[in-house]
Amino acid sequence: MEQKITIEPVTRVEGHGKVTIHIDDEGNISQSRLHIVEFRGFERFVQGRPYWEAPVLVQRLCGICPVSHHLAAAKALDVIVGAGTGDGLTPTGEKMRRLMHYGQIFQSHALHFFHLVSPDLLFGVDADPAIRNIIGVIKKHPDLAVQGVMMRKFGQEIIKATAGKKIHGTGAIPGGINKHLTQEEKDSFLNGPDPLNIDKMISWSVDAVNFLKAYHKENKEFIDGFAAFPSSHLSIVRKDGALDLYHGVLRAVDADGKKILHDVDYQDYLKYINEEVRNWSYMKFPYLLDRGKENGWYRVGPLARLNTCDFIPSPLAQKEFEEFKAYTNGKPNNMSMHMHWARLIEILHAAEMMKELLNDPDLMKGDLVVKGKKLSEGVGVIEAPRGTLFHHYAINENDQLTMANLIVSTTNNNEPMNVAVNLAAKQFMTGQKKITEGMMNAVEVAIRAYDPCLSCATHALGQMPLEIVLVDRANNIIDRKRT
Amino acid sequence: MSEYKILIYGYGNPGRQDDGLGNAFVEKIEAWVKEKNLKGFEFDSNYQLNIEDAAAVADKDLVIFADASTEKIERFILTPVDASTKVVFTTHAASPGYIIGLCKKIYNRTPPTYLLHIKGYEWEFKEGLTKKAKQNLEESLKAMKEKLLNPSELIDSFEDFDVTIE
Numbered sequence: 001m002e003q004k005i006t007i008e009p010v011t012r013v014e015g016h017g018k019v020t021i022h023i024d025d026e027g028n029i030s031q032s033r034l035h036i037v038e039f040r041g042f043e044r045f046v047q048g049r050p051y052w053e054a055p056v057l058v059q060r061l062c063g064i065c066p067v068s069h070h071l072a073a074a075k076a077l078d079v080i081v082g083a084g085t086g087d088g089l090t091p092t093g094e095k096m097r098r099l100m101h102y103g104q105i106f107q108s109h110a111l112h113f114f115h116l117v118s119p120d121l122l123f124g125v126d127a128d129p130a131i132r133n134i135i136g137v138i139k140k141h142p143d144l145a146v147q148g149v150m151m152r153k154f155g156q157e158i159i160k161a162t163a164g165k166k167i168h169g170t171g172a173i174p175g176g177i178n179k180h181l182t183q184e185e186k187d188s189f190l191n192g193p194d195p196l197n198i199d200k201m202i203s204w205s206v207d208a209v210n211f212l213k214a215y216h217k218e219n220k221e222f223i224d225g226f227a228a229f230p231s232s233h234l235s236i237v238r239k240d241g242a243l244d245l246y247h248g249v250l251r252a253v254d255a256d257g258k259k260i261l262h263d264v265d266y267q268d269y270l271k272y273i274n275e276e277v278r279n280w281s282y283m284k285f286p287y288l289l290d291r292g293k294e295n296g297w298y299r300v301g302p303l304a305r306l307n308t309c310d311f312i313p314s315p316l317a318q319k320e321f322e323e324f325k326a327y328t329n330g331k332p333n334n335m336s337m338h339m340h341w342a343r344l345i346e347i348l349h350a351a352e353m354m355k356e357l358l359n360d361p362d363l364m365k366g367d368l369v370v371k372g373k374k375l376s377e378g379v380g381v382i383e384a385p386r387g388t389l390f391h392h393y394a395i396n397e398n399d400q401l402t403m404a405n406l407i408v409s410t411t412n413n414n415e416p417m418n419v420a421v422n423l424a425a426k427q428f429m430t431g432q433k434k435i436t437e438g439m440m441n442a443v444e445v446a447i448r449a450y451d452p453c454l455s456c457a458t459h460a461l462g463q464m465p466l467e468i469v470l471v472d473r474a475n476n477i478i479d480r481k482r483t
Numbered sequence: 484m485s486e487y488k489i490l491i492y493g494y495g496n497p498g499r500q501d502d503g504l505g506n507a508f509v510e511k512i513e514a515w516v517k518e519k520n521l522k523g524f525e526f527d528s529n530y531q532l533n534i535e536d537a538a539a540v541a542d543k544d545l546v547i548f549a550d551a552s553t554e555k556i557e558r559f560i561l562t563p564v565d566a567s568t569k570v571v572f573t574t575h576a577a578s579p580g581y582i583i584g585l586c587k588k589i590y591n592r593t594p595p596t597y598l599l600h601i602k603g604y605e606w607e608f609k610e611g612l613t614k615k616a617k618q619n620l621e622e623s624l625k626a627m628k629e630k631l632l633n634p635s636e637l638i639d640s641f642e643d644f645d646v647t648i649e
């Protein structure tokens with residue numbers, strides 16, 4: 001008799017997700033699915049609004065990473081106001097936006113690693129949840145918890161200085177930015193009292209990479225083998241192949257490293273990417289058109305970015321990148337848990353880039369906005385903390401938005417997360433009659449590697465208990481567990 | 484007047500109608516504090532609480548979080564935040580209890596902390612509070628202004644604060 005196990009919702013990720021795992025009579029996993037309830041009303045909501053409102057309006061979409069939506073929308077509107085596609089802004093405009101973006105990457109990655117992932121690594125997937133949490137981490141490694149708090153705080157302050165305010169930031173506007181960095185802000189970030197200065201942030205970032213590498217050395221089997229699977233990888237890269245989280249061309253490689261999307265202009269993304277609808281999920285499944293629905297899916301995010309780029313344009317992160325690449329002999333890294341390694345290398349890169357930008361005089365002077373011949377349509381793409389984020393808008397002759405299409409990072413990772421869940425279920429649940437905390441968490445660890453954000457941005461909408469329901473083929477509940 | 488260090492922190496998304504009640508509360512109470520020239524107050528407002536807020540509350544004598552509520556309450560309630568309750572940290576955001584718990588563990592401090600829940604009704608992609616939410620906001624402001632004129636009462640009674648104002 002086939003059984004179905006439901007894990008709902010998934011803890012320590014955003015929004016509401018549900019996992020169902022079907023087990024056949026022999027105890028083998030026959031199918032696993034990650035169901036995500038996604039809000040799709042936003043694209044309709046913006047229609048009819050003046051286009052210049054979009055960078056602020058889109059922050060309503062997500063209270064978790066509003067900066068990514070803010071910048072992706074602004075980039076799309078740069079095209080519409082005739083300011084070009086990323087490299088057409090004034091030096092001040094582009095560099096202030098980059099600083100804002102690196103602040104966002106830095107704080108988001110820090111939260112994910114130090115407070116969401118470190119409990120799994122320090123205590124093990126099957127550890128008692130009473131200790132497998134951040135309070136347990138504080139007891140065992142108080143320094144890690146403090147670093148996580150302070151790195152978040154530093155990134156948030158960078159965002160505030162560049163976006164203007166925490167709620168509905170207005171920094172990025174169509175064609176540029178609306179403020180310079182002040183001398184006081186610059187001095188504070190560069191030379192503030194410990195630990196809130198950039199050199200300490202770089203130093204802690206190096207420590208974090210070393211922590212992960214040391215953990216990896218002692219837990220190779222888990223880190224290399226857990227939910228590992230071959231896949232294609234997609235991201236933007238700088239035109240010369242460098243890692244660039246703010247702007248570039250679209251590149252994808254297959255599991256062996258062969259380029260399957262050749263550095264194309266993202267204004268043409270619809271020529272290369274489509275989204276499939278499946279009747280069991282509200283979230284779409286993007287794929288590369290010329291490889292088809294079956295084989296065209298890809299991963300995005302830190303692991304994908306380090307697989308697509310040729311080098312990292314900051315010295316300390318480049319050194320780590322070389323070690324990362326050497327581990328797979330230069331081939332793409334397809335190990336899901338190496339996402340954490342890649343994420344920490346990106347933290348280091350973001351810290352280095354923030355320091356470089358903070359020392360750049362362009363941030364404190366120069367023209368802020370550029371405009372040119374207006375167009376009726378534009379696409380903005382950015383590498384958000386969780387992966388590639390697409391914003392596409394069209395306007396009418398009255399400057400009203402007539403169309404919006406968003407492909408968010410978590411949607412891009414929809415199929416990979418499903419594959420990861422299936423592998424984790426097979427590894428930990430095959431032949432099992434009872435569901436343990438460790439088994440539940442194994443599935444979550446697989447999802448958590450992708451740091452999905454299923455946010456509806458309205459925290460008041462729900463709490464996040466964890467429930468597992470075991471159902472037989474006749475839909476009888478035969479077991480239920482709730483945390 | 485007050486020598487206490489007091490943080491009033493509203494959180495929510497003002498782009499989702501009544502979810503912005505906490506933010507609106509902070510905006511209005513800050514204006515009132517300035518008008519009255521009260522000292523020792525700090526204000527903050529964000530989409531949600533997060534771990535760095537543990538550092539922000541660590542040196543305070545009194546913390547008041549303000550949030551929209553979907554609970555079955557009449558208009559608003561003020562409840563003490565207990566750091567000893569089970570830590571719930573299931574998302575990229577954090578609860579007030581989690582923030583105080585984290586503060587206790589990292590900084591060995593648990594400032595008296597309250598959560599002001601203000602009843603909300605609508606949560607769509609719109610700016611602006613509903614009429615009923617605005618009324619609840621005004622009622623909560625009226626009550627909290629009285630409390631904040633004498634903050635020592637909230638600080639001193641925290642340990643045995645078992646009656647919510649409403």
